[in-house]
Every structure is written in structure tokens, then in C-alpha cells.
Amino acid sequence: MRGVTSRRAVIALGGNAMTGPDGSATPAAQRAALAVAAEAVAAVVAAGVEVVLTHGNGPQVGNLLVKNEMAAAVVPPVPLDWCVAQTQATVGFTLADELDAALAARGLDRRTAALVTRTLVDADDPHFAAPSKPVGRYLPAAEAARFTALGQHWQDRGPRGWRRVVASPEPRSVVDAPAIAALVAAGFVVVCAGGGGVPVVEGAPLHGVETVVDKDLTAALLARELGADTLVVATDVPHVVVGWGTDAARPLGRVTPAELRAHAAAGEFDGGSMGPKVEAALRFVEGPVDGLAPPRRAVVTSLDTIADAVTGDAVGTVLTA
Amino acid sequence: MRGVTSRRAVIALGGNAMTGPDGSATPAAQRAALAVAAEAVAAVVAAGVEVVLTHGNGPQVGNLLVKNEMAAAVVPPVPLDWCVAQTQATVGFTLADELDAALAARGLDRRTAALVTRTLVDADDPHFAAPSKPVGRYLPAAEAARFTALGQHWQDRGPRGWRRVVASPEPRSVVDAPAIAALVAAGFVVVCAGGGGVPVVEGAPLHGVETVVDKDLTAALLARELGADTLVVATDVPHVVVGWGTDAARPLGRVTPAELRAHAAAGEFDGGSMGPKVEAALRFVEGPVDGLAPPRRAVVTSLDTIADAVTGDAVGTVLTA
Numbered sequence: 001m002r003g004v005t006s007r008r009a010v011i012a013l014g015g016n017a018m019t020g021p022d023g024s025a026t027p028a029a030q031r032a033a034l035a036v037a038a039e040a041v042a043a044v045v046a047a048g049v050e051v052v053l054t055h056g057n058g059p060q061v062g063n064l065l066v067k068n069e070m071a072a073a074v075v076p077p078v079p080l081d082w083c084v085a086q087t088q089a090t091v092g093f094t095l096a097d098e099l100d101a102a103l104a105a106r107g108l109d110r111r112t113a114a115l116v117t118r119t120l121v122d123a124d125d126p127h128f129a130a131p132s133k134p135v136g137r138y139l140p141a142a143e144a145a146r147f148t149a150l151g152q153h154w155q156d157r158g159p160r161g162w163r164r165v166v167a168s169p170e171p172r173s174v175v176d177a178p179a180i181a182a183l184v185a186a187g188f189v190v191v192c193a194g195g196g197g198v199p200v201v202e203g204a205p206l207h208g209v210e211t212v213v214d215k216d217l218t219a220a221l222l223a224r225e226l227g228a229d230t231l232v233v234a235t236d237v238p239h240v241v242v243g244w245g246t247d248a249a250r251p252l253g254r255v256t257p258a259e260l261r262a263h264a265a266a267g268e269f270d271g272g273s274m275g276p277k278v279e280a281a282l283r284f285v286e287g288p289v290d291g292l293a294p295p296r297r298a299v300v301t302s303l304d305t306i307a308d309a310v311t312g313d314a315v316g317t318v319l320t321a
Numbered sequence: 322m323r324g325v326t327s328r329r330a331v332i333a334l335g336g337n338a339m340t341g342p343d344g345s346a347t348p349a350a351q352r353a354a355l356a357v358a359a360e361a362v363a364a365v366v367a368a369g370v371e372v373v374l375t376h377g378n379g380p381q382v383g384n385l386l387v388k389n390e391m392a393a394a395v396v397p398p399v400p401l402d403w404c405v406a407q408t409q410a411t412v413g414f415t416l417a418d419e420l421d422a423a424l425a426a427r428g429l430d431r432r433t434a435a436l437v438t439r440t441l442v443d444a445d446d447p448h449f450a451a452p453s454k455p456v457g458r459y460l461p462a463a464e465a466a467r468f469t470a471l472g473q474h475w476q477d478r479g480p481r482g483w484r485r486v487v488a489s490p491e492p493r494s495v496v497d498a499p500a501i502a503a504l505v506a507a508g509f510v511v512v513c514a515g516g517g518g519v520p521v522v523e524g525a526p527l528h529g530v531e532t533v534v535d536k537d538l539t540a541a542l543l544a545r546e547l548g549a550d551t552l553v554v555a556t557d558v559p560h561v562v563v564g565w566g567t568d569a570a571r572p573l574g575r576v577t578p579a580e581l582r583a584h585a586a587a588g589e590f591d592g593g594s595m596g597p598k599v600e601a602a603l604r605f606v607e608g609p610v611d612g613l614a615p616p617r618r619a620v621v622t623s624l625d626t627i628a629d630a631v632t633g634d635a636v637g638t639v640l641t642a
Contacts, residue, residue, distance in 0.1 A: 024397075070392040075387045089519075090399065090406050093406050093521075097521065097528060097529075098526050101526035137395075185507075188500055198414050206418045206422070
């Protein structure tokens with residue numbers, strides 16, 4: 001492996017870093033998966049890299065929405081932005097527990113801090129007019145109707161039933177990026193912007209909106225705001241693949257933005273899964289570079305190879321400007 | 322008012338700072354109460370004081386426990402320590418929204434950061450053997466029996482029914498105090514240690530326990546760990562009162578530790594309410610003072626007078642060493 005130097009990396013952990021093999025988000029399954037992720041992250045820290053971690057939260061938010069719904073007659077449901085915040089805290093402290101232990105086991109004098117993080121979105125983002133991101137559980141049509149009557153958007157998703165859909169607007173800025181930067185500067189590994197951040201819109205005060213920001217797009221934005229040189233999108237496959245599911249399936253190794261954009265434009269990537277990861281990698285790498293900024297590199301790869309991805313360029317799908 | 326100088330203050334916000342007048346913890350009631358609290362806190366920041374905020378979470382945790390229970394057949398319940406974490410995030414980001422707006426309205430170039438905070442307790446704390454702190458809702462005996470069968474402790478609380486009781490062990494250290502200190506040093510107003518902190522016990526890794534740490538006792542510990550000179554316990558009454566409910570009722574103004582200890586020993590203070598606030602004030606002020614440390618002062622007073630409490634000594638019950 002050719003060595004590369006990374007000073008500061010943002011690592012976006014995917015669902016497999018915090019759910020069981022069956023997608024279960026029980027506390028025990030979450031903890032076991034995070035212990036594995038913590039080992040992989042500790043190896044990156046051991047290489048001398050400043051690490052900022054973001055993470056997904058789909059199954060966790062789904063569980064909270066079910067609780068909201070089933071207890072609504074007794075306790076007030078909380079909005080979706082509150083649910084996102086709740087998952088930041090539960091993933092945050094359990095990951096901090098596991099990562100602090102993994103860092104200590106390596107003799108590293110570093111600690112983890114979990115920050116509640118807000119992400120600004122535009123109140124007039126066009127995605128609000130076309131909610132499409134499914135959240136929570138499937139329900140029969142009659143039960144879904146109770147919630148559409150409350151103003152929620154639900155869609156007929158076929159044989160499994162109806163499911164709530166929400167908008168997924170563009171992240172405009174990470175409100176708490178300055179606090180994240182302060183913690184990084186003080187030597188902490190920071191867990192933040194979980195689930196794409198708690199979505200808020202402008203106002204005095206800022207206030208939450210019932211939507212979900214894509215966690216990989218927020219990670220790309222945060223990585224730029226923090227002046228990171230490396231973005232790693234950690235998932236459950238070692239590479240981005242073109243021709244997925246066909247005889248011509250081919251993993252992408254080193255790739256240019258132009259090549260990756262062309263594959264995306266050709267519809268190679270699933271909008272709900274690999275599409276946002278590819279888009280996040282492109283957004284991080286593309287665009288103007290400040291003369292003083294380090295060259296930027298994005299890697300999409302599996303969780304177990306993230307240390308090699310940050311310190312080398314021989315694993316994963318590697319995108320450079 | 323005689324002016325006093327505070328450099329760094331820890332302010333513990335009571336339930337009235339985040340629930341409606343009827344104790345309701347709906348999102349709207351919480352937000353409205355936090356907006357009022359944010360104004361009071363902004364006035365302290367405007368006086369040039371470094372402010373660290375902690376807060377209670379009783380009604381909020383109660384709601385989460387009900388959701389756990391009512392949805393248990395569909396989604397896995399999460400442990401009590403997770404519920405505490407969840408309230409740190411929801412109070413944290415909504416308070417940050419309100420406080421950022423209040424600071425900006427005063428032209429202050431300061432921002433708020435909300436940190437997920439763990440508090441270490443001893444696994445062999447004797448309180449674990451005698452759970453006594455009620456949490457969550459009242460249930461009929463038959464329903465309570467379902468949960469005692471799961472290992473939970475429930476008590477017959479009289480005509481309203483049975484209620485879960487948990488231990489409330491001593492806070493030993495605030496695990497994330499170094500991250501809090503880093504954020505304070507970088508100029509942030511920090512919201513942390515909500516609900517007394519997420520209780521964790523030693524181990525590799527640390528891990529959560531199903532208990533609740535008293536938020537005022539954690540605030541006193543944190544204030545010492547951060548080298549604060551002032552602890553304010555903000556509540557819904559202007560003073561600590563002795564002879565409460567009698568013709569001899571008398572508010573306490575300036576008081577010495579010896580006097581306050583004597584009142585506590587005489588049973589003047591309710592163990593579930595004013596008792597821990599008085600104990601927190603005493604623990605902060607008493608004990609050895611490092612030669613370089615500032616003199617310590619604790620004030621118990623109402624939320625609307627906390628700015629006067631930090632910058633003067635004419636309001637509230639004021640305890641100095």
C-alpha cells in the first residue's frame with residue numbers, strides 16, 4: 001500500500017456500525033456493533049489522525065417513531081427532529097464508551113466527546129414539496145390514515161403496507177461546527193451530526209423541522225467546514241460497484257470525479273443507498289480549493305478497512321480531485 | 322446590591338425551566354419554558370461570566386418510560402440510562418436554539434454547545450440496595466407486577482397506584498468534564514450533565530446502569546471539577562425556607578455551612594426536593610480549598626433572579642465557606 005498522509009478525517013459510519021446483522025437496533029445489538037466499529041476507528045486514531053465521526057440512525061429513529069405512535073394516547077408524541085436528537089445521544093454515549101475503551105487499550109491518551117448537533121436546512125427547500133424518504137414501520141392503510149389526518153405524508157408501499165415518508169432537504173451548514181472544531185482542537189475524537197444532524201431552519205430562534213437530512217451529505221459538508229483532508233464513507237461493502245447485480249459488475253478502485261459523475265448520471269447507484277454516498281464523496285472532493293487547504297480525498301469502503309483507507313490508497317473506492 | 326465577581330458559574334436549571342406551569346413536558350411547553358430560562362441565562366453571560374448549564378429531566382424521562390412500556394411488544398425497550406441520554410439531547414438542542422437567539426439578541430458573540438455527558442457511579446454504591454427514587458407513571462398493581470417480573474422495583478404508593486423506584490447513587494466524577502472544560506475554554510456556553518448525567522459504572526468499556534443520579538449533586542461535583550467559583554441552583558422559589566408550612570416559616574438569606582447543616586439535620590428539607598439542593602450547595606462550598614482556587618459561593622434561588630444571584634449577593638439563599 002502506498003502511504004498517504006491524513007491530518008484530519010471525517011468518517012461517516014453506516015447502519016452496520018450500529019445495528020445487528022439482521023438490522024436490529026436493540027440496545028445489545030447496537031452496543032455489539034459499535035464495539036466492532038470502535039476498534040476500526042481506534043486504529044485510525046492510532047495512526048495520528050484527528051478523527052470526527054458521524055453516523056446513521058435509521059432503525060433507531062424507526063423505533064422511536066413506533067413508540068411515539070403507540071403511546072400517543074398517554075404521552076405527547078415528539079417531533080421527528082427530537083427523535084433524531086435522541087438517537088444522537090444514545091449512539092453518542094455508547095460509542096464514546098466503546099471508543100474510549102478501545103483508545104485506552106491501545107495506550108492512546110485520547111478521549112471521545114459526543115456533541116448534540118444541529119444542521120441548518122432551507123425552509124423553502126424544494127424537497128419539502130415532495131417527501132420521499134421512508135421512515136418508521138409499515139402500517140395497514142386504515143392506521144396510516146390516522147396519521148395522514150394529522151398532516152403526515154404516508155405512501156402505499158405495496159404488499160407490506162403503508163409507510164410514512166418525509167422530505168430530505170439539502171444540508172446548508174452544520175450549526176455546531178465551531179463547537180466540533182473546538183473539541184477537535186482540544187484533542188478529542190468527536191461523535192457528532194448523527195443522522196445527518198437535527199434539522200433546523202432559520203429564525204430567531206432556530207427551530208427544528210420534521211425532516212431527515214442525509215447523513216452522508218452532512219458528513220461531506222462537515223468535512224469541508226472542518227478543513228478535513230479525508231472523508232471516509234464506511235459501509236458494508238468494500239467498493240462502489242458499477243453494473244451491480246449483472247455479469248458485468250465491476251468494483252471501482254481509484255476513480256476521478258468525472259468518471260464517478262458519469263456513472264451516477266447513468267443511473268448506476270440506488271438513490272436510497274449508494275447514491276447519497278457517491279454524491280457525498282463527489283461534493284467533498286469537487287469544487288474550489290482554498291490555496292492553503294490540503295488536497296481532498298474521499299473513500300467509500302467497508303468498516304473493517306477504514307484505517308487502511310485513511311492511511312493508504314489501496315482499499316475502497318478512492319476519489320481524488 | 323453589593324457586587325461580587327464571578328468568573329465561572331455552573332447553573333442547575335430546575336424542572337420549571339423546561340416544563341409547563343402544570344408540569345407538562347410536551348414539546349411546546351418545554352420550548353416555551355426554555356425560552357424564559359434562556360433569557361435569564363443570557364443575562365448572566367452578558368455580565369461576563371463563563372456559564373455551564375445543567376438541567377433536570379424528571380417529566381421527560383417519565384414520558385420516555387411510558388413509551389418504552391406501551392410499545393414493548395413491537396420495539397425493544399431501552400434502559401433508563403438511554404432515556405436520560407435522550408433527554409439530554411432534546412433539552413440540549415432546544416435550549417441551544419433558545420439561548421443562541423437570546424445571546425444574539427443581546428449582541429453577544431457567544432454560542433451554545435450541548436454535550437452528551439456521562440457521570441461515573443460506583444457499582445457497589447449502597448443506594449443500589451435500597452432503590453427509592455420514583456420514576457415514570459403510576460400503574461395498577463397488576464400491571465406493575467409485569468415489570469417487577471422483569472427485575473424492576475415497584476412500590477405501592479397509595480391511592481394513585483404503584484410506581485417504579487430506582488436507586489440514586491452518588492456521582493463520583495463527571496466522565497466528560499474535560500470536554501466540557503475544553504468547550505468553556507473555547508468560549509461556548511455549555512449545556513451538559515442533564516438529568517445528573519448518563520450513569521455509567523467502571524469497566525472496559527464503561528457501561529450504563531439503570532439508575533438516576535441527582536442532578537443538583539452532579540452539578541455541585543461538576544462545578545468543583547471545573548474550578549467554578551459559583552454554583553446556582555435555580556428553582557421555583559426565591560429562597561430556601563425553614564419552618565416551611567408553619568407560622569414560623571422563614572426564608573434563609575446569607576447563611577453559613579454550619580447553620581445550613583444544622584437545619585438539614587433537623588429535618589427541615591424534603592428529601593425529594595429541597596434536600597438535594599441544600600446538600601449540593603453545601604458540598605460545593607465545604608471542604609478543602611486549593612490555595613489557588615477562588616472562594617466558592619452557592620446560591621439557591623428562583624430562575625428569574627439568577628443573574629442577580631451570580632453578580633450580587635442580595636437575592637436567594639447565599640452560602641459561602
